[in-house]
Amino acid sequence: xxxxxxxxxxxxxxxxxxxxxxxxxxxxxxxxxxxxxxxxxxxxxxxxxxxxxxxxxxxxxxxxxxxxxxxxxxxxxxxxxxxxxxxxxxxxxxxxxxxxxxxxxxxxxxxxxxxxxxxxx
Amino acid sequence: xxxxxxxxxxxxxxxxxxxxxxxxxxxxxxxxxxxxxxxxxxxxxxxxxxxxxxxxxxxxxxxxxxxxxxxxxxxxxxxxxxxxxxxxxxxxxxxxxxxxxxxxxxx
Numbered sequence: 279x280x281x282x283x284x285x286x287x288x289x290x291x292x293x294x295x296x297x298x299x300x301x302x303x304x305x306x307x308x309x310x311x312x313x314x315x316x317x318x319x320x321x322x323x324x325x326x327x328x329x330x331x332x333x334x335x336x337x338x339x340x341x342x343x344x345x346x347x348x349x350x351x352x353x354x355x356x357x358x359x360x361x362x363x364x365x366x367x368x369x370x371x372x373x374x375x376x377x378x379x380x381x382x383x384x385x386x387x388x389x390x391x392x393x394x395x396x397x398x399x
Numbered sequence: 400x401x402x403x404x405x406x407x408x409x410x411x412x413x414x415x416x417x418x419x420x421x422x423x424x425x426x427x428x429x430x431x432x433x434x435x436x437x438x439x440x441x442x443x444x445x446x447x448x449x450x451x452x453x454x455x456x457x458x459x460x461x462x463x464x465x466x467x468x469x470x471x472x473x474x475x476x477x478x479x480x481x482x483x484x485x486x487x488x489x490x491x492x493x494x495x496x497x498x499x500x501x502x503x504x505x506x
Contacts, residue, residue, distance in 0.1 A: 383491070
């Protein structure tokens, strides 16, 4: 069974940092691009970032560019999202998701259960 | 950025009804559109990719169509488990963008 397990969420102060992890199992992790998508309380889905299968290319939403860094360690089947300079508007449930094929074009066919990030003083 | 606009924002329907949700892109995205279903407290679930490709295990009462800028998700005969929020997502180019969601409620 393909599974994605996020961790690292929690409470952070404005301006602070958190590092989210997403561990994959049941798939050839190094073959797939991966994304983070977030959902603020009571709001819709917002794409955050995508990394290519090799890790060589990354893409970011304007709202997080320059503050968040997406990386992956294919030897550990793990995706990382380093979040710096956190703001109140970063408060959300963060989901990691596998892109079905390629870097885009297709949907995200496997999702983790989500990890909650709260930014507050 | 490509803006995705869903309509309606919410809809009330009964079990057995046929429901259609529309998604419009601010510019052409060919057929690179996905549909998701999300239930409260749960992760989204991919229903359809590439506008009309039904995912394995998704009931055949779900169907998708469209290309360019206009897309539809149709549920042919609503079942109790279909009451949820539905999102479209363009996968044509970065930044990836989602529609605002359509909440499907029981009448």
